[in-house]
Amino acid sequence: MNDRINITLLGGVNEVGGNTFLLEDFGYDIKILIDFGVKIDRYFRYYPRKKAPSTINELIMNNLIPNDDLLPIDDLYTHSWSNIKIKNTSIKIKEQISLDQLYPSNLDGILISHAHKDHYFGISFINRSIPIYTGKVTKKIIKAFYKSEIHKLDNNFKGLKWRTFKTGDIINIKDLKIIPFHVDHSVPGAYGFIIYSSVGIIVYTGDFRMHGPLSNMTREFLEQIKTNNIFLRSNTADDKQKVLISKGVKVLLCEGTRIHKGIVESEESVENNLEKLFQNNPFNFILVKYDRTDWDRFRTFSQIAKNHNWKYIITEKDAYFYYLLNKYGLQNTMKDPNIIKDDHIYIVINGDVKYIWQEKIRQIIYKNQKGARFLKYSDLYDIDGNFFFYLTNINRKLIKNLNFKKTGLFISSSIDPYSEEFYDNTNTIYAKLQEFGIPCYRIHASGHVLIHDLINFVKSINPMHLIPVHTEYSEFIKLLFSKYDIDTIIGEKNKIISFNAD
Ligand SMILES: [Zn+2]
Incomplete structure (x- = not known):
C-alpha cells in the first residue's frame, strides 16, 4: 500500500462556485469526486433559460465541466447523452442506464455536500454506474427541482445511483471511511465531510455559516472534527488510523466566500x-x-x-x-x-x-x-x-x-x-x-460564514494545511492565517496537490 493522496481542484478554486475536487487515495486505491458543481453564472451565460447544450463535448469545450480525458477517470460521463429525448423519457432512460452499465466508470463515488447547483449540477451528465453519496434532504431537493423544471439535457437526474446518508452514518467506500456531518447553510440539509484517508484526516466544509437559525449544527460539526467521536465509537478504526487521528486534521478544504469584506448580519x-x-x-x-x-x-x-x-x-x-x-x-x-x-x-x-x-x-x-x-x-x-x-x-x-x-x-x-x-x-x-x-x-443575510466566525473555526481546527476553496481571495486567506502559523496552500485549477503520511 502506498499511503499517499492527490487532491486535484477541478473547480471552485480561485473562484466562487463550481466546486469539484478529485481525491485519489493510493492507500485505499480509490478515486472520488468531492462535489460536482458547475460555475453557475458562466453556465447560464452560455445556456440562458430554456436553452440546453446538445453534447457533453460542447460543455467540455466551453470549459463548463472537467475534461475527463485529462483525468485518471474513465467514462466519467454518460454514454447515451445524445439519445436522451424529452418525450418517451422512461424508455430512453433505461437505454441510458444499460449503456452506462456496459461501460461503467472507474470513479468510486461522488460526494455531494448540498443542493446548490454550484455543488451538484454536474451529476446531470454523469455515467449512471457511479454511486452518488448525499444527504436525504439534498436528494429530495434535487428531485423536486427536476420535477418542477422542463426535462432537458441538463435537467436529467433520472437513473442516478443514489446512496443517501444522515448525520451519524459512516460512509464506507472500499474501506475508506467518511463521516458526513450536518452544517447550517442557506439551503436545508447541507453537510461537511470528515475523510479518514491513508495520510490523515481530510475535512471538507462545503458551504456553511454560523449566523443562521441552525448554527448549532455547524458547532456540532466543529466538535466532531475535534473529537472524531462517530468514527472512534464505531470501533472500526484500526491502530494506524488511531495514530493518524491523534495527529489532528491534515488538510482542511474550507470555504472562504466572503473572507476579506463583510457585514455582521444574521x-x-x-x-x-x-x-x-x-x-x-x-x-x-x-x-x-x-x-x-x-x-x-x-x-x-x-x-x-x-x-x-x-x-x-x-x-x-x-x-x-x-x-x-x-x-x-x-x-x-x-x-x-x-x-x-x-x-x-x-x-x-x-x-x-x-x-x-x-x-x-x-x-x-x-x-x-x-x-x-x-x-x-x-x-x-x-x-x-x-x-x-x-x-x-x-x-x-x-x-x-x-x-x-x-x-x-x-x-x-x-x-x-x-x-x-x-x-x-x-x-x-x-x-x-x-x-x-x-x-x-x-434586505439580506449571507448563507456563508462571516469573517470572525471563519477565523475562529479555522483556528480551532488548527489544520496542518489549509486549502481555501469557493473564494476569489486565497492569497488574502494565506496572509490572514500566516498570523496563526497555519500553512495555506493556494490551489491552481487542474494542478495536483500531493500529501504523504508524515
Ligand atoms: Zn451553497
Whole structure:
C-alpha cells in the first residue's frame, strides 16, 4: 500500500462556485469526486433559460465541466447523452442506464455536500454506474427541482445511483471511511465531510455559516472534527488510523466566500429589518427576490406577510417545488410555510396547463378545496389588500398586470452578489422596475460564514494545511492565517496537490 493522496481542484478554486475536487487515495486505491458543481453564472451565460447544450463535448469545450480525458477517470460521463429525448423519457432512460452499465466508470463515488447547483449540477451528465453519496434532504431537493423544471439535457437526474446518508452514518467506500456531518447553510440539509484517508484526516466544509437559525449544527460539526467521536465509537478504526487521528486534521478544504469584506448580519436581522419597514410601511405591494432553495428566507418573508395580513403570491412552479418539499418534510423547518395549509399563500396560474407541475399543483390545491387561493395575472391589478410577489425574473405578464398607480417596492434578498442557483439578474430586474417608479431595498443575510466566525473555526481546527476553496481571495486567506502559523496552500485549477503520511 502506498499511503499517499492527490487532491486535484477541478473547480471552485480561485473562484466562487463550481466546486469539484478529485481525491485519489493510493492507500485505499480509490478515486472520488468531492462535489460536482458547475460555475453557475458562466453556465447560464452560455445556456440562458430554456436553452440546453446538445453534447457533453460542447460543455467540455466551453470549459463548463472537467475534461475527463485529462483525468485518471474513465467514462466519467454518460454514454447515451445524445439519445436522451424529452418525450418517451422512461424508455430512453433505461437505454441510458444499460449503456452506462456496459461501460461503467472507474470513479468510486461522488460526494455531494448540498443542493446548490454550484455543488451538484454536474451529476446531470454523469455515467449512471457511479454511486452518488448525499444527504436525504439534498436528494429530495434535487428531485423536486427536476420535477418542477422542463426535462432537458441538463435537467436529467433520472437513473442516478443514489446512496443517501444522515448525520451519524459512516460512509464506507472500499474501506475508506467518511463521516458526513450536518452544517447550517442557506439551503436545508447541507453537510461537511470528515475523510479518514491513508495520510490523515481530510475535512471538507462545503458551504456553511454560523449566523443562521441552525448554527448549532455547524458547532456540532466543529466538535466532531475535534473529537472524531462517530468514527472512534464505531470501533472500526484500526491502530494506524488511531495514530493518524491523534495527529489532528491534515488538510482542511474550507470555504472562504466572503473572507476579506463583510457585514455582521444574521437571518434574524433580516426579520427585524422587515419588521422595521412594516412599522411605517407606505407600500401596497412588494416584489421580492431570493434563491428558491433558501427555505429560511421563504419562511421569513412569508411570516411577515402572515403577521401583517398580506397575501404572499408565488407561481405554480414555485408552489409545486415547495409542495414537494413540504410533502417530503424531512426536516421540521421544511414544513413551514405550508403550501396547502397556509391560506395567506396565493398561487398565480398562467393560462392552460402546459407543464406537468401546473397540472399537479392545480390537482392538489383543488383536491384540498383551496381553489380560492388561485389567482390569474389579470387579478393583480385590482386585487383586494396588499401583497408580496415572489419572483426570480421579470416577465411581461407581471409588468402588464401590476397596478403602478399603487406604491410598490422591490426587495433584493438573493444569496449574495453572485448567485448559487441562477445567473444573477437582480440589476436587470431593478432597471426594469425603475421605469415604473419602483424603488429597491436590499434586505439580506449571507448563507456563508462571516469573517470572525471563519477565523475562529479555522483556528480551532488548527489544520496542518489549509486549502481555501469557493473564494476569489486565497492569497488574502494565506496572509490572514500566516498570523496563526497555519500553512495555506493556494490551489491552481487542474494542478495536483500531493500529501504523504508524515
Ligand atoms: Zn451553497
